[in-house]
Amino acid sequence: MIENIIQSETSSTLTSEELQLINIELSHVPQKSGAAIDALKIVQAKRGWVSDECLIAIAKHLEMSAEELEGIATFYNLIFRRPVGDKVILFCDSVSCWLCGCENQKQKLSEILKIDYGETTKDEKFTLLPVPCLGACDKAPVMMVGDDLFTNLNSSKLEHIFANYREEGEK
Amino acid sequence: MTEKVLTKNISKVNETTPIDKYEACEGYSGLRKALKSMAPGECLTEVKNSKLRGRGGAGFPTGIKWSFVPKNEDCLPGHKYLICNADEMEPGTFKDRLLMEQDPHQLIEGMILSAYTIGADVAYIFIRGEYRLAIQRLNEAIKECYNSGYLGRNILGSAFSLEMYVHPSAGRYICGEETALINALEGKRANPRAKPPFPQVSGLWGRPTIVNNVETLCNIPHIIHKGAEWFKTLGVGEDSGTKLFGVSGRVKNPGCWELPMGTPIRQILEDHADGMQTGLNFKGLLPGGGSTDFLIESHLDLAMDYNVIGAAGSRMGTGTMIILDDQSCPVGMVLNLIRFFAQESCGFCTPCRDGLPWTRQVLEDLENGKGSEEDLETLAYQVKYIGTPGNTHCALAPGAMEPLQSAMKYFYEDFKNHVTLGRCPYEIDGVH
Numbered sequence: 001m002i003e004n005i006i007q008s009e010t011s012s013t014l015t016s017e018e019l020q021l022i023n024i025e026l027s028h029v030p031q032k033s034g035a036a037i038d039a040l041k042i043v044q045a046k047r048g049w050v051s052d053e054c055l056i057a058i059a060k061h062l063e064m065s066a067e068e069l070e071g072i073a074t075f076y077n078l079i080f081r082r083p084v085g086d087k088v089i090l091f092c093d094s095v096s097c098w099l100c101g102c103e104n105q106k107q108k109l110s111e112i113l114k115i116d117y118g119e120t121t122k123d124e125k126f127t128l129l130p131v132p133c134l135g136a137c138d139k140a141p142v143m144m145v146g147d148d149l150f151t152n153l154n155s156s157k158l159e160h161i162f163a164n165y166r167e168e169g170e171k
Numbered sequence: 172m173t174e175k176v177l178t179k180n181i182s183k184v185n186e187t188t189p190i191d192k193y194e195a196c197e198g199y200s201g202l203r204k205a206l207k208s209m210a211p212g213e214c215l216t217e218v219k220n221s222k223l224r225g226r227g228g229a230g231f232p233t234g235i236k237w238s239f240v241p242k243n244e245d246c247l248p249g250h251k252y253l254i255c256n257a258d259e260m261e262p263g264t265f266k267d268r269l270l271m272e273q274d275p276h277q278l279i280e281g282m283i284l285s286a287y288t289i290g291a292d293v294a295y296i297f298i299r300g301e302y303r304l305a306i307q308r309l310n311e312a313i314k315e316c317y318n319s320g321y322l323g324r325n326i327l328g329s330a331f332s333l334e335m336y337v338h339p340s341a342g343r344y345i346c347g348e349e350t351a352l353i354n355a356l357e358g359k360r361a362n363p364r365a366k367p368p369f370p371q372v373s374g375l376w377g378r379p380t381i382v383n384n385v386e387t388l389c390n391i392p393h394i395i396h397k398g399a400e401w402f403k404t405l406g407v408g409e410d411s412g413t414k415l416f417g418v419s420g421r422v423k424n425p426g427c428w429e430l431p432m433g434t435p436i437r438q439i440l441e442d443h444a445d446g447m448q449t450g451l452n453f454k455g456l457l458p459g460g461g462s463t464d465f466l467i468e469s470h471l472d473l474a475m476d477y478n479v480i481g482a483a484g485s486r487m488g489t490g491t492m493i494i495l496d497d498q499s500c501p502v503g504m505v506l507n508l509i510r511f512f513a514q515e516s517c518g519f520c521t522p523c524r525d526g527l528p529w530t531r532q533v534l535e536d537l538e539n540g541k542g543s544e545e546d547l548e549t550l551a552y553q554v555k556y557i558g559t560p561g562n563t564h565c566a567l568a569p570g571a572m573e574p575l576q577s578a579m580k581y582f583y584e585d586f587k588n589h590v591t592l593g594r595c596p597y598e599i600d601g602v603h
Contacts, residue, residue, distance in 0.1 A: 036359070076342050094511055095263055095457075096420060099421060135259045138427060
């Protein structure tokens with residue numbers, strides 16, 4: 001009986017596609033909690049972030065407490081527990097980029113988008129986050145916008161990049 | 172001219188090497204040779220004799236590490252795991268990305284051979300989530316391998332079987348520590364585990380597990396194919412093989428090059444990175460990532476060998492150097508690094524969780540002109556207590572202290588000037 005309730009709550013929050021993908025991960029871990037990070041990533045991939053409702057539903061599906069899963073979700077930099085924009089900007093602020101003047105580029109970026117670290121633009125298109133070294137130090141300063149890496153950043157390049165995104169958005 | 176081994180399929184055009192092209196350049200020859208004519212024990216002997224040392228930073232001899240994995244008759248039946256540590260997050264390190272994006276099959280062949288040697292039947296590539304292109308290309312290459320009989324049941328008709336998975340990380344520097352990585356793969360918070368037991372005996376899901384860096388594993392096909400003796404001739408100093416060396420910072424031509432192990436620092440800096448940018452002078456360098464000690468001008472003729480750099484008071488680490496120029500503030504640079512380490516501390520033990528933010532605060536005060544003589548003493552105290560291995564649960568915090576302690580040794584005047592001037596002396600020129 002209780003199981004049925006849990007089952008129905010879980011399936012009403014998570015889509016059947018999400019559950020299916022999570023179950024694939026479950027097939028090669030010896031205990032259900034082993035798929036915790038994968039499950040969080042699967043849900044986030046579809047929704048952009050992990051809401052409380054989703055977190056609770058995942059925890060139930062993996063037979064772990066919501067508190068334990070929350071401890072895992074908040075540990076990792078790339079699991080978002082708050083809504084983010086359509087694209088997340090990961091701006092490298094590590095040492096090689098710092099030496100190559102990333103602080104000035106960050107300021108420029110903040111001027112263009114009118115947001116600081118941890119904030120989302122009003123049109124909900126972009127969220128700006130700092131990220132540890134992106135492993136492209138020979139082309140510093142660098143950042144990622146969504147899945148794309150941008151290198152050798154300077155003021156005009158930043159303007160150009162976001163002008164392009166604006167154009168794309170208007171199409 | 173250096174023999175190109177690891178980067179022979181890598182060019183300036185960032186393209187992957189598909190399976191047919193990889194095979195045409197002797198790809199999978201090492202694997203065919205091993206499965207046809209070498210027992211796992213013979214492969215282990217070859218890797219031990221090659222004197223290959225781990226390329227992830229610690230430099231532990233790979234063959235010795237593998238030899239700690241118990242034989243089947245010495246452990247309970249079940250899986251053994253091989254994990255590739257592709258969580259390249261050490262600040263200033265950009266070598267594994269290159270190997271994975273442009274020659275994924277070299278890594279996969281290295282992993283199949285390594286798994287065969289240690290008797291593993293499941294392999295994971297634990298990779299940074301931000302490395303989207305590498306993840307995509309590795310997944311494509313793994314699919315090609317299943318279709319060609321290099322992965323799956325009875326590889327190339329032998330009795331050996333292996334499953335391989337790519338696991339993108341959810342992002343945390345500490346996942347590069349092998350026991351923390353194992354916890355992350357088990358779906359947990361990535362707190363490092365207490366050792367012993369070592370992962371070779373009890374790792375992923377309590378089973379024997381080997382964790383090796385990307386570049387280390389990429390060497391294996393060549394060692395098996397061409398032999399340990401050939402591999403030893405590649406180095407020009409004490410260590411064998413070639414190494415991916417990188418230079419970042421304000422030099423004329425930053426980049427990553429495959430050079431003989433033992434290449435002098437000056438040669439890398441001047442012949443390959445083309446020296447400092449116009450108007451800037453060399454001040455110091457971190458030889459192998461953000462958690463290595465500074466070296467200075469007088470060290471430039473040292474060979475990039477594990478023991479040579481170790482004897483000079485630093486570590487070769489990942490072999491990707493970060494150059495400090497004379498117009499960037501050493502205190503600011505160390506502050507940037509400490510901020511990173513404080514943020515990435517897993518929070519498990521007190522000296523690291525609380526000590527690093529405290530160090531960050533002191534450095535911020537100094538950089539903002541609010542520092543005092545007493546702060547310099549505090550920094551020396553922190554270096555001594557946080558930096559001593561054994562005072563913390565893992566190597567993160569002692570690693571964080573390495574650039575600070577060496578900066579205080581070589582650039583003490585700069586620290587003092589922040590106090591006496593009441594501001595950062597490098598602000599004058601409008602730089603940082």
